[in-house]
Every structure is written in structure tokens, then in C-alpha cells.
Amino acid sequence: MLQRRRVLTWLAWAAWSLAVPAPASAADADAPALLLAQVYRPGMALHGYWVSEKYDGVRGYWDGQRLRTRGGEVVNAPAWFTAGWPAQPLDGELWAGRGQFAQAQSTTARQTPDDAAWRQLRFMVFDLPAHGGSFDERLGALQTLVASLQQPWVQAVPQQRVATDAALQALLARTVRGGGEGLMLHRGASHYRAGRSDDLLKVKTHDDTEARVVGHIPGQGKHAGRLGALLVEMPSGQRFKLGTGLTDAERESPPPLGSWVTYRFRGQHASGLPRFASFVRVRHDRP
Template sequence: MINILTAAEITSKKHLNYINKPLSPIAALVMLTLSFSAQSAPELMRAKALDLQHLNDKNRIVDDVEFPVSEYLVSEKLDGIRAYWNGTQLTTKSGKQIHAPHWFIKNLPTIALDGELWLQRGKFQALTQIVMDHVPNEEAWRSVKYMVFDLPASDLPFEQRYNTLVKLIETHSTVPNNVLYLVEHKRINEISILTQWLDIIVNNHGEGLMLQHINNYYVSGRTNKLLKLKQHQDAEAIIIAYEKGNGKYKGLMGSVWVKTANDKTFKIGTGFTEQQRKNPPPVGTTIQFRYNGYTERGIPRFARFSRVRLSPDT
């Protein structure tokens, strides 16, 4: 049931407008973790980050330790909203109910599923507007797919869980109003092929890759047998001020000053659309940004705006 991906397959495919009082690390952390009211959160398995800089084409990671890439099943990391199906209800990773239309959930199986609600690459903001609405837009939900990647209630190791999931999705494909889709996993034998696949996905506006060890059991919390691989790192910060733009951005927002939960303050001036520069997110807004490592002062390097965080579920 597992496809091995080959190299041939890969290659074919200065003036602050306003600033708040400094935020303490605790206050910043509270704001970053502010959530909608939720039920008890499901005990989901969460991934640890795999640093791209630590991999090399000799199947080694940092300190020349062998990385058994062939022991992992690899899939695309979808830019969606994590959704847990408990057999009767869809919830977010924090336990908040997802108000999907009745037709969307009525034919889902009665077993627990773990996956992502997803539209397509580059459509995360549109997805958020659909999924987080308490009154579901029936027509908009017609475009949403439930991309399933795991069976949380199974006591089998992942390779066997995945094979079971493949059969489940195949059986369900003929159900009326089917919304279930499989997140396809492949086995890769070389790190060089892994990084090629990552490049292709990112160049086509994807997020990255997920690697799950074939013998990994479903456990709650983070595990080093479930890894996420990106070309960048992600973090959150709170907007505390704006800086006016110059040149082509004259009369618009040029950059924002932000503060992280560990009290690091810096500015971000890239990643914004022209519309966002005309109407920047309000001071106090939590945003997500991307970066590549840290400076000697511990400031995120090459920080660029990614999106507004409406809640921890987005």
C-alpha cells in the first residue's frame, strides 16, 4: 500500500505612529495563547520540528548521527485547520466545536479521525472565514475537504494504521456528499529526494512535509517520531507599533514593531499585501511570522509576515 518515491518521480513533478506600554513575557504569552471558549481539548499527537539545516545528502543529521529516513512515511504538510472527528462531532485542536453543515458530517464514519479541513494551497485565509463561522455558509463548505491522516483510537503502529485508513477512505469514496480524502504518504529512501520534494512543494505555494515513523503509536503530545520539515521556522508575536512607509510605500504602513512571548522586540516589513499596508492589523493583534534562524542577539532572522492569528486554532 506504500509507494516509494524515486528521484525520477520528484524531478518530473523611522517613525513610530504609536507604541503600547512594554508587554511582560507573561502578558505576551497570555495574549498569544488566548482562545475561544472550548470543550476539553482532544489528546492529539503533535509534531516536532526537523531542522532542514541539520540534514545532508549522506542520510545524516547534526553531529553526524544517522537519520533513518526510509523508516518514515512522508506526506505533504497541508495549510489547513486541524480537525478532530470523535465519531459524532468535529472539533479544533483546542476543543472548539466546528460548526460544519449537517450534510458535511452526517455520513462520516463513527470512528475517531484526525486530519485537516482544507481548500487548496494558498487558500488558508478563505478557509478560516468558512470554518470559524458559527453559522455555516452551506455553499462555501462545498469546497472544503476533510483530509484525513490518522486513526487516533487505533492501537496499531502507524504503517498498519495508514493501510487501514487507505481502505476506509476507498470504501467511503462512494458515499453521497463524500468529504473524506486521504493524505497520501510515501516512503523515501534518501534525504536528497526528501529535500527535492520539499523544494517542489514550497515552490508551488505549499507548506512543507510531515514524516511519521512506521512504528509510531498514536500518543498525545509531541513526539520525535512525528516530524515536520519546512524551509523556514514559524512563530507568533504581538503588534505593538507601526512605522510609516517610504518610497513606494509612502502614505502606507511600512513595517510593524512586534514583541514576542520571550520579550524580544523587532520590526517586520515584508510579507504584507498592499491592502494590508493600507489597513494594517490593529495594535495588539497576534500575528504569525516566518524566519530563518536567529541573530547573535536572539532576534529572528529574515522575519516576514505570514498571517493574522485569530485564535490558536488558526
């Protein structure tokens, strides 16, 4: 009887969740206008691009006064962490090291900063959004600025050149073998502009992106009485079910409506929906 009541309650809750639109967040309206990456396509000309490691951390945007996430929420860093930072904006990644995304996310999400945890983070700066020059010009200014801070937890992201796709793939393989997530390509002649374009490209061994949770679909069979799949919405407005990759704990306590999740996939259908999509994690740095 208890199990039957639990299932009925879960079904009622799930049905309600499907009918309720994802909640809006005040931080959404205050989100910084960031340069975002497209996906590298083999065969693209590499002349003029800088190459760096793709750091698996939390996007951090210093607006000259506050450290904020990609979604616009304020990051409550210890006062010493941002002391002496410039009035001009810095764009970078709050990074705890290779394979330590969960550590970076939990540290930056705390309302009361954990001083010891923050001492394990680095702010990897990769751009100066308010600088009016090309990336070639911004890169020199960025390196000079970071060096002037003399703070070991603030570092300029190392950049290099590669000439061919074969060299790029070899560098990607070495990076992934060492525990890295992938690579980034930044067009040297480009100016900083918000949104996605080929000025910034990500190079990975798999495709991944993010979608917003808009519903909870009840499970069946072995998943009866708990989550079967998430109903997620892409930025394009298209929706699909995301059930593969969820742990038992995530099925018992699903990501809330309105939260953003990362999923992996292998190519797309003609409709634009992902093929073989698999849940990876919740993105707490997006409201």
C-alpha cells in the first residue's frame, strides 16, 4: 500500500511538473554578454587561430567590481581572492584542476565562501571583453595585466599555434590522455562580441551542450515510482527526453525545473535534435 501511494503521489507530482513552465530568474536578465563557442569542424582553416586547453570549470566574469557566473549570479569569493583586481572586465574560468569540475562547482556555489576550498581554485583568464582591439592585441594586454597582479591564483591561459588539423588532433589526444577536457580555438583577428560564432571554437572528442529542464517524466518498470527521464528544452525551443546517464540518486531526487543540465550526444537528426543524448550533470552556475 505504501509503495502504491508513493507511486501515485510521484505520478501526480510529475504530471504537475510537466504543466508548469520553467521559472524565470532575475539573474537571467543580468547575465553578462559573453563570447560563446561554436564546435570545430575538421577541415576548417587554422591559420590565424590561437589554441589553448579547454578548462572544465565554472565560467567566471569579473565585471570590474563583482565576480559573476555565466548566468549572472554573483560568486561569493573571499575578499582576498579578488583584492586588487582591475576595474576593467576579465573573462575566464574558475578551475580546480583537471577532473575537478565538481570541486570547482561546489566551491563557487557556496553563499559563505570556504577559504580552504578557494585556495585550491585558479582564475584562468582568457580574454579582456572591454578591450577594443583584436584578440591578437588583447592577448598581449591580458598577459601584461595578469603579470602585474602578482597573484598565483590568477593566471593567463597559455596560447599556442597549430598549422594543420593533424597537429590539432595530436594535441587534443595528448590533452585528453592527460585528463584534460579538450581544446579551444580563438581567432586572432576577431574582436570580442557576445554570442556564438567561429571566432571561438571548442575541439573535443565528443559533442556536448546544455538544455533547460522543463519537466519530469515518470519511470516505468524498474524505475516505477521515480524519474524515468527529464524533459529538456534546447535554446532553439525544441524539446526532447533525456533519460540515459542518470544515476539512481538523480532519479530519486531529479534536477529541479528551470535548472540547466549538460548532456553529451553524437551528431544530430535532420530536425536538429541530438542523437544518442546522455545526461552528464547539472550546471549550478546557470540560474
